[in-house]
Amino acid sequence: MTADLTRVRFAGGAQGFNWLPVFVAEDQGLFAKYGLVIDYLRLGSVDKATSAVRDGTADLAITPPEGAVSDFVSGGALRIVAANSLRLPMSLVAQPGIGGIAELRGKRIGTSSLTEGTAIYTQMMLQPEGLSYPSDYEFVLAGVHTTRWDALQKGEIDCAPQPAPWNFLAERQGYRLIGEVNDVLPEIIFAAVIAHAGWTSRNRDTVTKLVAALAEAHDIVNDPAHDAVTLPIYQRITTPDDPDLAARGLSYTRDMGMWPKNLEVAPTALEATVDVMIRTGLLAPERRAEAAGVLDPSFVAVS
Numbered sequence: 001m002t003a004d005l006t007r008v009r010f011a012g013g014a015q016g017f018n019w020l021p022v023f024v025a026e027d028q029g030l031f032a033k034y035g036l037v038i039d040y041l042r043l044g045s046v047d048k049a050t051s052a053v054r055d056g057t058a059d060l061a062i063t064p065p066e067g068a069v070s071d072f073v074s075g076g077a078l079r080i081v082a083a084n085s086l087r088l089p090m091s092l093v094a095q096p097g098i099g100g101i102a103e104l105r106g107k108r109i110g111t112s113s114l115t116e117g118t119a120i121y122t123q124m125m126l127q128p129e130g131l132s133y134p135s136d137y138e139f140v141l142a143g144v145h146t147t148r149w150d151a152l153q154k155g156e157i158d159c160a161p162q163p164a165p166w167n168f169l170a171e172r173q174g175y176r177l178i179g180e181v182n183d184v185l186p187e188i189i190f191a192a193v194i195a196h197a198g199w200t201s202r203n204r205d206t207v208t209k210l211v212a213a214l215a216e217a218h219d220i221v222n223d224p225a226h227d228a229v230t231l232p233i234y235q236r237i238t239t240p241d242d243p244d245l246a247a248r249g250l251s252y253t254r255d256m257g258m259w260p261k262n263l264e265v266a267p268t269a270l271e272a273t274v275d276v277m278i279r280t281g282l283l284a285p286e287r288r289a290e291a292a293g294v295l296d297p298s299f300v301a302v303s
Contacts, residue, residue: 004035006206011041011049011058013112014144016237017163017249018085018191019062021259023233025217034209045143047113053194054078059203060210064117065192065273065294066282072294073287079296080270081200082193082211082263088181089253090118091167092125093152094159096174101129110142110151110160115282118161121181123280128184165238165249172245182256188272189265190258200296211299215262222259262301270295 012019025031031038041058043049050067052058062084071078098104104126111119123133131137142151148160152175161181162170171177200207220226235246274291277283283291
């Protein structure tokens with residue numbers, strides 16, 4: 001590494017399918033183009049990724065935004081600086097004997113967190129069926145999507161939200177897809193790039209360069225003409241031994257409009273995130289307007 005490269009500690013939970021643009025940027029030399037070298041911190045849970053940015057053991061993280069919102073309204077320094085993904089390519093995957101959401105009463109549902117991401121989406125999907133947490137079902141901290149899949153196969157949980165292409169893998173093996181998260185939450189911040197305001201104030205140029213590199217990668221991912229680059233990377237991080245499943249998953253996520261141009265945070269997506277937090281009891285209704293301040297849009301080039 002030459003002296004003029006800036007090292008960035010970049011954290012995530014699983015660093016799975018939604019990290020596709022990051023790995024495309026690495027593969028295509030985009031980080032190096034902007035003078036950056038990335039240290040990847042795979043921490044095993046979204047909560048740990050958020051905490052790593054808060055305590056300074058990571059510089060940035062791609063993780064669900066709820067932790068940053070909660071931190072901000074509590075007077076903390078976490079901020080959302082960009083959007084990694086604004087759609088939820090995810091299905092509720094249930095054991096073969098479960099025919100629909102209404103049958104989840106009394107069941108064990110796997111999630112990666114009780115306060116971020118999958119737990120929130122699941123509650124939103126079950127509420128219209130008259131099921132409320134914790135009175136009607138149990139959450140099991142089963143980890144990220146790969147370990148949730150293991151837990152499903154072992155019978156340790158009855159259901160779990162699973163992203164593409166893991167949802168299609170489960171369906172192929174006889175599990176039931178009983179609901180699509182995107183039908184309930186068509187636009188929301190699935191994962192944000194978060195940072196500590198103190199760190200960004202000292203490293204503005206670094207954050208701007210990283211977002212610019214990822215914006216170029218988003219353009220590559222969103223263009224089917226570049227699938228010779230994108231699909232092998234997507235397959236490597238999802239289903240290494242199954243090119244057909246990887247191709248289905250990539251098309252599903254891209255057609256949904258998952259990766260926003262320039263990593264821009266749509267105001268409606270942030271509003272949806274805050275609304276979901278309020279509806280699931282993670283944010284007091286009177287903090288709605290205040291919560292919008294978590295976004296620092298100054299690092300994103302407006303399209």
